Amino acid sequence: xxxxxxxxxxxxxxxxxxxxxxxxxxxxxxxxxxxxxxxxxxxxxxxxxxxxxxxxxxxxxxxxxxxxxxxxxxxxxxxxxxxxxxxxxxxxxxxxxxxxxxxxxxxxxxxxxxxxxxxxxxxxxxxxxxxxxxxxxxxxxxxxxxxxxxxxxxxxxxxxxxxxxxxxxxxxxxxxxxxxxxxxxxxxxxxxxxxxxxxxxxxxxxxxxxxxxxxxxxxxxxxxxxxxxxxxxxxxxxxxxxxxxxxxxxxxxxxxxxxxxxxxxxxxxxxxxxxxxxxxxxxxxxxxxxx
Amino acid sequence: xxxxxxxxxxxxxxxxxxxxxxxxxxxxxxxxxxxxxxxxxxxxxxxxxxxxxxxxxxxxxxxxxxxxxxxxxxxxxxxxxxxxxxxxxxxxxxxxxxxxxxxxxxxxxxxxxxxxxxxxxxxxxxxxxxxxxxxxxxxxxxxxxxxxxxxxxxxxxxxxxxxxxxxxxxxxxxxxxxxxxxxxxxxxxxxxxxxxxxxxxxxxxxxxxxxxxxxxxxxxxxxxxxxxxxxxxxxxxxxxxxxxxxxxxxxxxxxxxxxxxxxxxxxxxxxxxxxxxxxxxxxxxxxxxxxxxxxxxxxxxxxxxxxxxxxxxxxxxxxxxxxxxxxxxxxxxxxxxxxxxxxxx
Ligand SMILES: Nc1ncnc2c1ncn2[C@@H]1O[C@H](COP(=O)(O)OP(=O)(O)O)[C@@H](O)[C@H]1O
Ligand SMILES: [Mg+2]
Numbered sequence: 001x002x003x004x005x006x007x008x009x010x011x012x013x014x015x016x017x018x019x020x021x022x023x024x025x026x027x028x029x030x031x032x033x034x035x036x037x038x039x040x041x042x043x044x045x046x047x048x049x050x051x052x053x054x055x056x057x058x059x060x061x062x063x064x065x066x067x068x069x070x071x072x073x074x075x076x077x078x079x080x081x082x083x084x085x086x087x088x089x090x091x092x093x094x095x096x097x098x099x100x101x102x103x104x105x106x107x108x109x110x111x112x113x114x115x116x117x118x119x120x121x122x123x124x125x126x127x128x129x130x131x132x133x134x135x136x137x138x139x140x141x142x143x144x145x146x147x148x149x150x151x152x153x154x155x156x157x158x159x160x161x162x163x164x165x166x167x168x169x170x171x172x173x174x175x176x177x178x179x180x181x182x183x184x185x186x187x188x189x190x191x192x193x194x195x196x197x198x199x200x201x202x203x204x205x206x207x208x209x210x211x212x213x214x215x216x217x218x219x220x221x222x223x224x225x226x227x228x229x230x231x232x233x234x235x236x237x238x239x240x241x242x243x244x245x246x247x248x249x250x251x252x253x254x255x256x257x258x259x260x261x262x263x264x265x266x267x268x269x270x271x272x273x274x275x276x277x278x279x280x281x282x283x284x285x286x287x288x289x290x291x
Numbered sequence: 292x293x294x295x296x297x298x299x300x301x302x303x304x305x306x307x308x309x310x311x312x313x314x315x316x317x318x319x320x321x322x323x324x325x326x327x328x329x330x331x332x333x334x335x336x337x338x339x340x341x342x343x344x345x346x347x348x349x350x351x352x353x354x355x356x357x358x359x360x361x362x363x364x365x366x367x368x369x370x371x372x373x374x375x376x377x378x379x380x381x382x383x384x385x386x387x388x389x390x391x392x393x394x395x396x397x398x399x400x401x402x403x404x405x406x407x408x409x410x411x412x413x414x415x416x417x418x419x420x421x422x423x424x425x426x427x428x429x430x431x432x433x434x435x436x437x438x439x440x441x442x443x444x445x446x447x448x449x450x451x452x453x454x455x456x457x458x459x460x461x462x463x464x465x466x467x468x469x470x471x472x473x474x475x476x477x478x479x480x481x482x483x484x485x486x487x488x489x490x491x492x493x494x495x496x497x498x499x500x501x502x503x504x505x506x507x508x509x510x511x512x513x514x515x516x517x518x519x520x521x522x523x524x525x526x527x528x529x530x531x532x533x534x535x536x537x538x539x540x541x542x543x544x545x546x547x548x549x550x551x552x553x554x555x556x557x558x559x560x561x562x563x564x565x566x567x568x569x570x571x572x573x574x575x576x577x578x579x580x581x582x583x584x585x586x587x588x589x590x591x592x593x594x595x596x597x598x599x600x601x602x603x604x605x606x607x608x609x610x611x612x613x614x615x616x617x618x619x620x621x622x623x624x625x626x627x628x629x630x631x632x633x634x635x636x
Contacts, residue, residue: 171376174343175434177363178370179390179441189389193380 029245036242058238059246065239071228074141078224079210082148083203086156089149090202092183094160095191098169105161112157115150120215123147141222148210155205163198197259204255211247292355294319294477295340295445300349302335309335311501312349317445322471322478323506326488327498328524333481336498337447340479342366353444364393369438369476373450375430377422383433384409384418390441408436411470428459435467439474446471446478452487464491485525489513497521515551519564519634528564529604531626532636535559541633544577544599548628560636567592568607569627576625579604584616591616595624 034045039053062068097108115123124147127138137143172194176186192199214226225247233240293316300313309332317323325333338344340351342363350359358366377386387408391401409415412432422430431451438446451467452460468491471478482488488495489509497504497512497520504524505517516522533541533548535555540547541563548563555561572593582603583594591613593606606624608616616622 167379168374168376171372171374172378174341174363174370175372175376175378175437176389177343178341178366178368178447179437180364180393181389182362182364185393189393190378194378196380 029248032241033245036238036240036245039238056242058236059242061236062232062239062243065228065232067223067228067231071223071225074223075211075225078142078144078148079207081142081145082152082210083206085145085149086152086202086206087199090153090156090160091187091191091195091199094157094164095169095173095187098164099173109157109161112153114153116154120151120213121219123150124216124219144217144220144222144224147216148206148213151213151216152206152209155209156202159198159202159205160195163195166198167194200255200259203258204251207251207255211251292319293317293352294321294354295479296352296355297336297340298350298352300336300339300346300351302332302339302344302346308501310339310346313501313503315496315503315506317477317479319477320475321493322468322480322491324480324482324488324492324495325498326482326485326495326525327504329483331498332501333483333498334449337370337449337479337481340445341368341370341447367441367444369441369443369446371431371434371438371446371448371451373453375422375427375454376434377430377437379422382419382421383414383425386422386433387437387440390437394441404440408440411439411473412436412466426459427455428463431455431463432466435470439470439476444477446476448478448480450481450483452482453484460487467491489525495525497524499524514630516564516632519562519632522564522632526566527605528566528632529570529602531563531565531602531604533561533563533633535561535633541628543626544597546577548626548631550628550631550633553633555633555635561633562636563628564632564634565604565626565628566607566630567605569630570604570606571625571627572606572608572612572622573625574623576623578621578623581616581618581620581622583618584613586613593622595622597624 031045034040034050035042036058037054037056038045038049039055039057040049093108097105101108130138169191172190173186176190181189211225213224214230217224218227218230229240229243232243295317297313297315300310302308302310313332313336315323315336325336327333335344339346342358342361342365346359350357352358353366353368377383378389381389384405387405388401391404396404405418406415409418412435414429414432414436417425417429417433422433425433434451435448448467452463455463464487467480480488480491489512492509494506495509495512496506499520505512505521507515507517512521512525516525522528531543533543535553535557536542536547537557538552538554539549541550541561542548543563550563553561568590577597577599579595579597581593582596583592585592585594590607590609593608593613593616594603595606596603604624
């Protein structure tokens with residue numbers, strides 16, 4: 001009897017924590033959603049008005065704004081560019097560090113956290129150094145991509161690093177090379193398929209960062225989606241918040257589908273790496289704050 | 292002509308010397324085992340052959356072509372690793388197909404070759420399984436098939452059996468040898484297990500601390516070890532104290548025993564290393580007392596404490612001959628020094 005009780009007791013605590021956390025995340029979202037999709041004055045948003053006057057007016061208004069399309073387009077392109085930039089740069093680097101400089105792993109890991117500590121404004125100030133040499137580059141809105149790659153580093157590097165730790169990297173690479181595959185083929189045909197989970201979460205994190213980043217793009221006067229949202233908020237608060245909710249749900253749905261589609265064909269139940277899980281939670285939280 | 296040749300290959304990691312000028316030639320179709328304790332440089336030699344590491348000095352050549360600076364993926368070598376190395380995301384058939392694809396073999400030929408390989412390792416039924424659905428032994432057989440699929444010039448195996456349990460280890464060992472002879476491929480096989488080395492090899496290369504101690508057939512290495520290290524590492528040995536009489540004789544507690552020629556000066560004290568099967572129970576020899584009788588199937592190992600030199604020796608006694616022996620029995624032991632090794636004490 002005592003044993004049963006204690007087992008039940010040990011399940012109770014996690015359940016409570018889980019529910020508390022869910023409430024903590026969901027309540028603000030619900031509040032924003034009601035503000036964005038209900039045509040009810042804020043002071044009257046109580047239990048009694050829960051099912052009254054739901055409307056898509058706010059969001060359709062936002063869609064119709066002439067600045068919305070270009071802002072969405074730019075952010076999507078930036079997101080895609082950043083994902084490719086991140087994976088193209090980070091995966092080979094992380095593999096190289098793991099194979100050739102295993103001792104430097106701690107140092108590299110520390111370096112990737114720096115963007116988390118250095119304020120965005122300081123990163124922008126760094127432009128002064130390259131400005132005289134790369135005016136053509138800075139004139140392009142895509143000059144945001146390197147910033148985003150750096151900003152996403154604390155999340156993406158951890159995710160890829162955790163993935164590399166979970167496979168027998170050296171043996172797989174050696175096996176692939178002894179079978180005639182060069183580094184490129186090895187990355188494409190051996191490493192990427194076996195790092196699916198961590199690459200998908202790195203992609204998710206990158207997109208979350210790009211769609212949530214406001215400071216740098218606004219300082220550099222780029223009309224990205226978050227900048228549009230902030231401007232639009234002053235003219236139509238309802239529309240701006242409706243948009244935030246939509247993006248959050250939208251990106252989550254896209255990645256749910258994506259991670260289902262990229263599940264290993266062997267349908268093996270892969271253990272979710274705790275590090276990846278933690279990082280994912282963190283990114284969700286940042287995205288939540290950004291909305 | 293040698294199929295694979297190391298010439299004065301030296302390799303250091305920092306101050307740690309892994310290989311001290313390795314000279315070794317493998318003949319076409321021959322299987323040579325690198326045998327030695329952990330850390331003696333076996334894996335390093337193999338990785339240098341495969342192109343995963345590069346030697347500090349010296350050369351590696353395949354069929355007399357120097358490949359010392361060729362990148363790993365351009366060398367035509369098959370390798371089987373100690374740890375499971377199959378690509379987890381690919382089925383058995385696709386794993387075997389991997390090397391054929393990277394070599395851009397036509398797809399019809401690839402399919403045929405994969406079938407051939409599956410048949411060779413007798414795993415046809417498992418072609419659509421994923422690696423995690425196979426046992427360790429099956430995974431290593433697929434790894435072997437994958438390595439051989441591309442028809443490499445040389446096959447390299449780095450302790451492919453050490454992660455398997457004893458029973459699977461012997462069957463797979465014999466199967467590797469069967470396949471190797473069937474395909475006729477030049478092979479370098481690394482192991483730290485002397486029994487495995489003796490069972491599988493054309494020649495055994497015993498290594499210690501980055502150097503070759505002896506290179507010879509399994510019989511030579513076992514029967515005529517050229518150094519005390521080899522004698523101790525390959526098979527078991529009894530150690531007896533003696534004194535050198537001349538270059539072919541030693542005296543052990545007053546009895547003169549003929550031994551193979553050795554380099555020790557007359558009158559020095561030596562350790563004489565003798566295999567258990569070179570000791571026999573006789574009517575007139577070194578007296579001693581039986582301390583243990585261990586039945587081992589075909590032979591029985593008898594432990595005897597010799598009176599005069601106060602040494603515990605083990606003796607291989609043929610089937611049935613030890614039936615009447617019990618602990619505490621008094622016996623006499625004779626010693627055949629024909630395969631003994633003398634080492635300065
Ligand atoms: N990558 C490496 N870095 C540093 N030392 C190494 C490395 N690889 C091997 N060594 C050292 O070289 C020696 C030989 O190693 P190895 O060839 O792996 O031995 P074996 O395979 O016979 O056990 C060992 O002392 C080992 O510590
Ligand atoms: Mg080794």
